[in-house]
Amino acid sequence: MESNTQSSLFALVPLHLGQPFILIPTFSFLPQNDKITEAAAAQSLTASQAQRDMVTLIPMAASSIRPSLSSLRFAGASRPSALSLAAFSPPRRLSFFHLASGVSQSQAFGFKASKMLRSDGKTMGVVVNAAQASTTASPENVLEWVKQDKRRLLHVVYRVGDLDRTIKFYTECLGMKLLRKRDIPEERYTNAFLGYGPEDSHFVIELTYNYGVDKYDIGTAFGHFGVAVEDVVKTVELVKAKGGKVTREPGPVKGGNTVIAFVEDPDGYKFELLERGPTPEPLCQVMLRVGDLDRSIAFYEKAFGMELLRKRDNPEYKYTIAMLGYGPEDKNAVLELTYNYGVTEYNKGNAYAQIAVGTDDVYKTAEAIKLCGGKITREPGPLPGLNTKITACLDPDGWKSVFVDNVDFLKELEMARPPKKFQKSDGAMNTKEKKEKDKKSEQPDHQDEQKQQQKNKKRKQVFPYGNYRAYYGYRLGQDTEEDPRLKVFNKVWFQGKDCLDIGCNAGIMTIEIAKKFCCRSILGVDIDPDRVKDAYWHLNKLMRMKKAKTTPGNASKMEVGESANGSDCNVEGSPNEETKDSPMNSSSEETNLCDIVSFRNEDFVNSQDPPNKQYDTILCLSVTKWIHLNWGDDGLLTLFSKIWRLLRPGGILVLEPQPWKSYDKNHKVSETARANYQNLIFHPQLFQDILLDKIGFRTVEDITSVSGSKSGFDRPILVFHK
Numbered sequence: 001m002e003s004n005t006q007s008s009l010f011a012l013v014p015l016h017l018g019q020p021f022i023l024i025p026t027f028s029f030l031p032q033n034d035k036i037t038e039a040a041a042a043q044s045l046t047a048s049q050a051q052r053d054m055v056t057l058i059p060m061a062a063s064s065i066r067p068s069l070s071s072l073r074f075a076g077a078s079r080p081s082a083l084s085l086a087a088f089s090p091p092r093r094l095s096f097f098h099l100a101s102g103v104s105q106s107q108a109f110g111f112k113a114s115k116m117l118r119s120d121g122k123t124m125g126v127v128v129n130a131a132q133a134s135t136t137a138s139p140e141n142v143l144e145w146v147k148q149d150k151r152r153l154l155h156v157v158y159r160v161g162d163l164d165r166t167i168k169f170y171t172e173c174l175g176m177k178l179l180r181k182r183d184i185p186e187e188r189y190t191n192a193f194l195g196y197g198p199e200d201s202h203f204v205i206e207l208t209y210n211y212g213v214d215k216y217d218i219g220t221a222f223g224h225f226g227v228a229v230e231d232v233v234k235t236v237e238l239v240k241a242k243g244g245k246v247t248r249e250p251g252p253v254k255g256g257n258t259v260i261a262f263v264e265d266p267d268g269y270k271f272e273l274l275e276r277g278p279t280p281e282p283l284c285q286v287m288l289r290v291g292d293l294d295r296s297i298a299f300y301e302k303a304f305g306m307e308l309l310r311k312r313d314n315p316e317y318k319y320t321i322a323m324l325g326y327g328p329e330d331k332n333a334v335l336e337l338t339y340n341y342g343v344t345e346y347n348k349g350n351a352y353a354q355i356a357v358g359t360d361d362v363y364k365t366a367e368a369i370k371l372c373g374g375k376i377t378r379e380p381g382p383l384p385g386l387n388t389k390i391t392a393c394l395d396p397d398g399w400k401s402v403f404v405d406n407v408d409f410l411k412e413l414e415m416a417r418p419p420k421k422f423q424k425s426d427g428a429m430n431t432k433e434k435k436e437k438d439k440k441s442e443q444p445d446h447q448d449e450q451k452q453q454q455k456n457k458k459r460k461q462v463f464p465y466g467n468y469r470a471y472y473g474y475r476l477g478q479d480t481e482e483d484p485r486l487k488v489f490n491k492v493w494f495q496g497k498d499c500l501d502i503g504c505n506a507g508i509m510t511i512e513i514a515k516k517f518c519c520r521s522i523l524g525v526d527i528d529p530d531r532v533k534d535a536y537w538h539l540n541k542l543m544r545m546k547k548a549k550t551t552p553g554n555a556s557k558m559e560v561g562e563s564a565n566g567s568d569c570n571v572e573g574s575p576n577e578e579t580k581d582s583p584m585n586s587s588s589e590e591t592n593l594c595d596i597v598s599f600r601n602e603d604f605v606n607s608q609d610p611p612n613k614q615y616d617t618i619l620c621l622s623v624t625k626w627i628h629l630n631w632g633d634d635g636l637l638t639l640f641s642k643i644w645r646l647l648r649p650g651g652i653l654v655l656e657p658q659p660w661k662s663y664d665k666n667h668k669v670s671e672t673a674r675a676n677y678q679n680l681i682f683h684p685q686l687f688q689d690i691l692l693d694k695i696g697f698r699t700v701e702d703i704t705s706v707s708g709s710k711s712g713f714d715r716p717i718l719v720f721h722k
Helices: 038-044 049-054 139-148 163-172 232-241 293-302 362-371 406-416 431-441 449-458 471-475 508-517 529-550 624-646 660-666 671-679 684-695
Strands: 006-014 021-029 152-159 177-184 189-195 204-210 222-229 245-252 259-264 270-275 283-289 307-314 319-325 334-340 352-359 375-382 389-394 400-405 498-502 521-526 597-601 615-621 647-656 699-703 717-721
Touching: 139 362, 163 177, 163 189, 163 204, 222 232, 222 334, 232 245, 232 259, 232 270, 245 270, 270 283, 293 307, 293 319, 293 334, 352 406, 362 375, 362 389, 362 400, 375 400, 400 406, 406 684, 498 508, 498 624, 508 521, 508 529, 508 597, 508 615, 521 529, 529 597, 615 624, 624 647, 624 660, 624 671, 624 684, 647 684, 684 699, 684 717
Parallel strands: 152 204, 222 270, 283 334, 352 400, 498 521, 498 615, 521 597, 615 647
Antiparallel strands: 006 021, 152 352, 177 189, 189 204, 222 283, 245 259, 259 270, 307 319, 319 334, 375 389, 389 400, 647 717, 699 717
């Protein structure tokens, strides 16, 4: 059937916020068999006696979930460090700790110990100066955390005897799409994922075919899957036309008005067709039978964080049902539990496997399950291969569920995408192809130096950091005098506040914010020294224009437009970054902007934080793409964590991330960007979740989209509150 793969992993984790780390050896097994092979067990026992004391080998039921590593979550931020987790996923490594200036050994992003440590008391390791460390969270905190955890049903897993036959039935009769398929010949099984939308946003089916096994026992405990359709009668006619089996003709449900029907797939799994209007989640139900409904409801509410959506008793037909889930039935997949009067035990068979649920923290999830009386069948931690962190459990009736780390799950999906096609290397070309390539690359001998210089002048200048000279000229529409983003900014974010503008470019936005919103101070930083000089040029130009208005005849147009050389403001950057006191009710026109606005040439991602310097508001406008392309996912996380550290309590981050499609246009600006682009995991649509769930921002609001700017700059702006 299927075999196990065993691996030893070491996780470097903090015991408690602000305290050092412990080195934790962990052993994990791929859940691909109902029994652990003697060879795998023997292999595990070759470890040292100390390691054996730390490890419990737990047999896993068959499953095709092969989810990832890194159990690290961001709950806050801290000082820089060069800490690295070298054991991260081999094919597409994302080392949360390898942040050039992002993590400190004493705080490590403020990671919470309860999110990192096993909760069974068996996790031990080499402790360095950690006598006062706490390794467990209080039960009250854990159960309260469950309510806040970001969970959703990911997929349901079960076994079939003929994969191609089942795929054909689901796609042709039920209208599903084959999302992906993977064959693992060395472990003798194949998976197929089907559903009505992408896996990162929809509940889907994961079919497992084990080589040579063509039949399974469904048993009496499993009920059915629910599929919402707009016309039950037409769907049933289609199933019949395709040779499918209809076990209940269309008609109202017992004791209700909803039109339903039941059909069977080729392996005997029942599907309830429910007539509904358009829904974002057509695969909408998994029905399981239980022996004590109230006990099950209490367990799923507390341990799983589900909500009891409705409960209906049908004494006429001697059964009661309860619908539980993570959102309304018409928009989310739900778990339907059925209790038949007087029946407390069922035969589960060996066909149905489990439901997978997404979570932000498999370690705390396992703690909560234990506190609620559930049985952990797989201790939380990373698995080899794809390295997704999971934990598995049984409910009071023995139904299995697997919790999968949300970030690792998305990473797994990214890795599952087919690789892009690359051009042949020189070594792979035949002689004819090489000659043609050499011929095309040759420059004509008669081309003189003057023509070549003219050609070079016409060549487009490359800006690897997005440090365009005429950026604001392109950013603003021809008829727009003011940057349209200023219209949606709230004055209270800036008035009387200390502000930081990351990636300020030529400083126009920085200066306008200071003028319009009366900042106490605002510092603009940019990686390009030429852009910083441009910023001071604009600042001095504005000051001269102001001076010309107040002193007639003091300045001509030529003087107003002259270079910033010899200006009143410091071009290299303000050496004094202490906050300046300016009355909140004073007009910016009455205040010398040189006392409020300053600029500095700085590589923000890799520079050290100024001591004791914090801000009330930080702007990061159209910068994330360039940091992402030049420093990868690590650089992005460093940016976010550094912003967190620099913000005062109650401070805000104004973020304008570029969309993923714009990355494709710019990833060839340098070899570094090209290489990083191929390995990026955190796409812009994940930034909000990272900042809220990992970094630790409290709330976010999506302010009105900007109008009046040119195509490509009409982007949402997110405001995060610390």
